[in-house]
Amino acid sequence: MTFKTSIATVSISGALSDKLRAIAEAGYGGAEIFENDLLSAPESAREIGAMMRELGVECTMFQPFRDLEGLPDDLRARAFERMKRKFEVMEQLGTDLVLLCSNCSPHAMDDRQRMLDDLHELGEMAAAHGKRVGYEALAWGRHVADHRDSWALVRDVDHPAIGLVLDGFHSLARRIPSASIGDIRPEKLFIVQVADAPMLDMDYLNWSRHFRCMPGQGDFPLAEWAAAIARTGYDGWWSLEIFNDRFRASSAHQVARDGHRSLRLLEDQAARLLKRPSPMPPRIAPKGVEFIEFAASHEEAEDFARVFRALGFAPVGRHRSKDVTRWAQGQINLVVNSEPEGLAHSFDMVHGGSVCAIGLAVPDQQAALDRAQALDIPRFAQPVGPDEWEIPSLRGVGGSLLYLVDADTRAAMWADEFPRAVEPAPAKPLLSRVDHIAQTMQYEEMLSWLLYYHALLDVKKTPQLEIADPMGLVYSQAVETADGALRFTLNGSMAVQSLSSRFIQAYFGAGVQHIAFASEDVFATAQAAADAGLPMLDIGPNYYEDLEAKYALDPDLLARMERLNILYDRDGDAEYFQFYTRAVAKRVFFEVVERRGYDGYGAVNAPIRLNAQAKYRDPLV
Numbered sequence: 001m002t003f004k005t006s007i008a009t010v011s012i013s014g015a016l017s018d019k020l021r022a023i024a025e026a027g028y029g030g031a032e033i034f035e036n037d038l039l040s041a042p043e044s045a046r047e048i049g050a051m052m053r054e055l056g057v058e059c060t061m062f063q064p065f066r067d068l069e070g071l072p073d074d075l076r077a078r079a080f081e082r083m084k085r086k087f088e089v090m091e092q093l094g095t096d097l098v099l100l101c102s103n104c105s106p107h108a109m110d111d112r113q114r115m116l117d118d119l120h121e122l123g124e125m126a127a128a129h130g131k132r133v134g135y136e137a138l139a140w141g142r143h144v145a146d147h148r149d150s151w152a153l154v155r156d157v158d159h160p161a162i163g164l165v166l167d168g169f170h171s172l173a174r175r176i177p178s179a180s181i182g183d184i185r186p187e188k189l190f191i192v193q194v195a196d197a198p199m200l201d202m203d204y205l206n207w208s209r210h211f212r213c214m215p216g217q218g219d220f221p222l223a224e225w226a227a228a229i230a231r232t233g234y235d236g237w238w239s240l241e242i243f244n245d246r247f248r249a250s251s252a253h254q255v256a257r258d259g260h261r262s263l264r265l266l267e268d269q270a271a272r273l274l275k276r277p278s279p280m281p282p283r284i285a286p287k288g289v290e291f292i293e294f295a296a297s298h299e300e301a302e303d304f305a306r307v308f309r310a311l312g313f314a315p316v317g318r319h320r321s322k323d324v325t326r327w328a329q330g331q332i333n334l335v336v337n338s339e340p341e342g343l344a345h346s347f348d349m350v351h352g353g354s355v356c357a358i359g360l361a362v363p364d365q366q367a368a369l370d371r372a373q374a375l376d377i378p379r380f381a382q383p384v385g386p387d388e389w390e391i392p393s394l395r396g397v398g399g400s401l402l403y404l405v406d407a408d409t410r411a412a413m414w415a416d417e418f419p420r421a422v423e424p425a426p427a428k429p430l431l432s433r434v435d436h437i438a439q440t441m442q443y444e445e446m447l448s449w450l451l452y453y454h455a456l457l458d459v460k461k462t463p464q465l466e467i468a469d470p471m472g473l474v475y476s477q478a479v480e481t482a483d484g485a486l487r488f489t490l491n492g493s494m495a496v497q498s499l500s501s502r503f504i505q506a507y508f509g510a511g512v513q514h515i516a517f518a519s520e521d522v523f524a525t526a527q528a529a530a531d532a533g534l535p536m537l538d539i540g541p542n543y544y545e546d547l548e549a550k551y552a553l554d555p556d557l558l559a560r561m562e563r564l565n566i567l568y569d570r571d572g573d574a575e576y577f578q579f580y581t582r583a584v585a586k587r588v589f590f591e592v593v594e595r596r597g598y599d600g601y602g603a604v605n606a607p608i609r610l611n612a613q614a615k616y617r618d619p620l621v
């Protein structure tokens with residue numbers, strides 16, 4: 001099952017000609033021309049049409065046309081005249097299809113027979129011009145706001161030039177059951193428009209015009225909806241129509257590429273529901289983090305070494321030919337790369353000591369690569385030395401790498417590449433595994449990376465949270481496997497002085513801002529780290545007074561928490577303990593967590609942490 005992909009030009013930023021180039025480059029077969037984009041373009045409709053043919057992008061539709069059916073006589077004549085003029089524009093663009101939105105005008109009459117008559121006459125006029133009209137129920141339409149009503153009109157008009165446009169946003173925002181799509185005859189479905197959205201409690205118009213997003217980025221049950229459409233036998237265009245303020249502030253190429261990826265994901269999900277063959281292997285089920293690689297100069301490597309030691313890591317191996325050290329304890333591997341060339345070195349030159357790669361433990365390397373390729377996720381390759389084991393990798397957040405490590409690779413990697421033992425692994429580790437990795441990015445990029453992880457990996461998304469930084473709001477959202485073996489949190493902020501934004505400025509881009517390790521005994525870990533002189537993030541006494549008031553914790557426990565700067569959250573009977581280190585070189589910092597049945601990330605404590613970190617902020621310049 002393969003979708004024919006299209007996108008409405010309104011979905012991306014820039015001038016119309018730039019949009020069309022980005023659309024062609026991302027691999028779409030078609031584009032809907034949004035009228036406002038044409039009105040503001042310096043090129044004529046004929047020139048745009050020629051440009052589209054040259055780019056190999058079919059003009060799938062011209063849109064929107066508003067307010068025609070069910071008007072009083074005087075307005076009606078004007079609307080028909082307007083439509084006739086648009087047929088000329090469509091001729092020049094090279095499309096035969098125009099979208100008619102259900103009438104939103106206060107003059108529209110609730111007179112079904114009149115609407116049928118108008119649509120019939122419109123069909124006659126369109127046919128005479130060799131054109132077709134697709135009728136779409138807007139969720140806020142005055143008398144037609146439900147695809148079951150727009151379909152009933154189209155069905156009853158029964159004119160070959162009048163068909164239906166389905167738009168997932170309007171149907172799913174109104175929670176119309178997708179089973180109702182089964183009544184629609186596929187030859188009457190002229191085009192399908194695709195959009196996801198977060199579940200919000202707001203009016204349809206503003207929700208639609210500002211918060212639409214791509215399949216996989218929102219909360220709508222789009223896979224079931226798409227499967228219901230495919231089941232009718234529909235084999236036309238699947239056209240993204242995304243009104244979103246964030247996307248209009250982003251790179252056209254990035255948004256066009258993400259949109260194409262989102263349609264591939266939707267096609268895959270629908271095929272699986274329908275038990276039809278999908279063009280790609282299923283989502284990858286990662287088993288956890290195999291390693292985290294840091295790029296660091298020798299001096300920075302010493303800074304990291306001090307922190308790693310204090311947290312209980314030992315340098316267990318040296319790379320056999322490269323300036324790379326493996327630190328380990330429990331199931332955690334941290335690799336510090338100080339090579340004078342290669343990706344890690346470039347990373348260090350740009351960002352300073354930082355995380356340049358993450359190794360994901362995956363069950364099947366080839367399946368992961370095939371899925372990434374089908375989703376147009378670029379691979380990364382750099383020269384490998386003789387006898388060196390090549391670990392395939394994908395480009396991830398901020399140009400960092402996501403290595404795909406399966407069982408064979410893992411055995412070869414540690415045994416063959418790091419044969420030189422330095423010190424034995426700690427017998428009694430303070431930390432057991434990587435709990436989560438927090439990546440910070442531009443606010444506009446967050447949905448892009450959410451889609452990346454969600455499309456590639458079998459992860460679910462948590463709802464987006466708003467966290468109060470003393471200098472502005474930070475948005476945070478996690479992707480995690482069902483068993484919690486892999487967790488990423490994505491963070492972004494529009495406030496220029498929030499910690500997230502300052503990270504991006506100081507770091508020159510998006511990247512890993514902190515890493516949380518799991519401990520089975522957070523108190524022992526905190527005590528050992530404090531004894532080793534690790535600079536901790538100090539939490540003030542008010543926080544502990546409040547904890548006492550809220551939870552009536554044992555006073556001894558509370559006193560120990562205060563002494564060791566341990567934060568706390570509770571969810572039912574489940575408990576969460578966490579503490580933070582100071583940032584290394586003002587960039588990456590570390591967290592230690594102990595989960596006692598707790599599944600979240602201590603969001604209530606995030607403002608406390610951010611306030612504590614703001615103390616170290618450089619003064620406003």
Ligand SMILES: O=C(O)c1ccc(O)c(O)c1
Binds near residue numbers: 064099101136208209
């Ligand atoms: O918001 C609108 O006006 C609008 C216009 C055209 C569409 O296809 C649509 O879904 C919404």
Ligand SMILES: [Mg+2]
Binds near residue numbers: 241
């Ligand atoms: Mg629409």
